[in-house]
Amino acid sequence: MIAFFVKRFFQAVVVMFVISLISFSIQDNLGDPLRELVGQSVSEEERQALRDEMGLNDPFLVQYLRFAKKAVQGDLGDSYFFKKPAFDVIMKKLPATLELVFGATIIIILFSVPIGVYSAINPQSWFSKTVMGLSIVGISIPVFLTAIGLIYLFAIELNWLPSYGRGETSNLLGWETGFLTADGLKHLILPSFTLASIMLPLFIRLIRSEMMEVLQSEYVKFAWAKGISPRRIYFVHALKNTMLPVITVGGVQIGTMVAYTILTETVFQWPGMGFLFLEAVNRVDTPLIVAYLIVVGAIFVVTNTLVDLIYGLVNPAVKLAGKK
């Protein structure tokens, strides 16, 4: 078990090194940080002097090494705009994004498993056929359109749910959470459904096709021959095997969802790190961009590690290194 985590830790380090290198190498093409940093009245000579002072004129490798030296000590540089450590700025916005991803994940699990299982057991029913048709539509509609549609229906026409912001939040051990207040939860509904809408059709289809395959297997046939109840066959014998590939894909998709929050957060004015990232790109706030990419990379590695752990729990044939 320890060996597994050590291996994972080194993998994470490599991943983040590569991410930082890539994000660092594109900064030259993003634009001039000075444009946003100083007013129009500043002369070109002064700008040059400032660039020299900030080290923006140094060769790429020199800049990168300077960054890397600090980064290994946990310092990802200061945001040009906020004048504060970029890492702290992102950490302040992280809870909002993680809660949004969490909300969307819950919605995906709650909907995709029952619908996927039902349509695998009854592939010929009108419900399954409707779901399959709708899921194609769902996959093809872009997120911002879904978001605007939901806002129009539930916020403007019906006036049931708020359309922007996080609402009231409370502080739980230093974590700003919207889960503990009714207002916070209400604000979470539309953005979560929007974010979930991209992955939900995919998961329904995935669970359905995996389950249909499992239901054809010999061991399910044998379970029928043993005379055990259909419910047990579907939910113990078949579902557990169905979930193996779904967990693998799901882990990657949850990581991807963190990236998708950029669009959702923008439409809903959700004060998360996706929204922050878009602002940072507009302001050419390079340290913030680099820090964001590294944090997202770290989230990817962490979720994938968790997924591997869960996979090991479900699939007895997989033994994590050192586990007895």
Added chain:
Amino acid sequence: MPLLEVNNLEVCFGLRSGAVKALRDVSFTLQRGERLGVVGESGAGKSVLGFSIINLLSRPGHISSGSVHFEGKDLASLAPEELRSIRGNRISMIFQDPMMTLNPVLTIGVQMVECLLAHRRISKADAKRIALKKLQQVQIPSPEKRLDQYPHELSGGMRQRIVIAIGLLLDPDIIIADEPTTALDVTIQAEIMDLMLNLCEQNNVALILITHDLGVVSQVTQRMLVMYAGRIIEQGPTKEIINDAQHPYTQGLMNALPQMALPGQKLNQIKGTMPPLQRIPKGCSFNPRCEYVMDICKQTLPSFTQSGNCQVACHMVAEPMQDKMLIKEV
């Protein structure tokens, strides 16, 4: 009264290109404790027959007509809940490939206990005790350990022992074994077969052994059915059929045994292949491959003729009999 009586069973697979009949007019009986062999080429309908007895055909297959009588109930038309109480309980099945039969994510113990709990009102601890006893009966080494193991931790032979133990869990009346040793190593095939036969004999369980291994059938079964293209073409006491097969197809199968060829000689075989179920020829389905084919074989389907203790569906066997009868009448 026979334990199991199958009458005019017909199984259809509804495909897009039309319904295909996988079994036609299959009738036979099984006595308590009897060992019945079912032989035939691949695709003859042996496995379909096995599954249709407990009405467990996978879609789009279904029993389209006929009956399967077991203890006064017709399994072909029984309600799903009642059918479930018979499956695994009174009639159990042993599948071909033990690598595929056991669920990979559940322990052996779970897979055995659930079967007992589905049919009997007993505690989990009691169910475990029975499971352990059955594991001892199938002579698996250190049975206590096996209950907590997963299928992937066991060898093929051990898995098939467990499948047999599951089949015997509830002391059924009938076990349907669909090629139970085909997927196993040759060295343990005989071991597993012996074990299964002994356990069936000890517990007075009737066995339906589906196989293409004529050698095994001749050694262990009392009666046998020979199937071709979804029909039974010959049935009777195994000894009689093995020693004096009447149907040209059965004769061909016997001749194809490696023992029947002389050293250095090519092995005998039946020419041609079995027709696909969609294109079964008119008359006797075997007529395109039959050495003794006559005009009548291409026109009318032969009905069963009693020959000794056997029943044979062949015009060639039927004709001399009719002649004899004619002579008598004259």
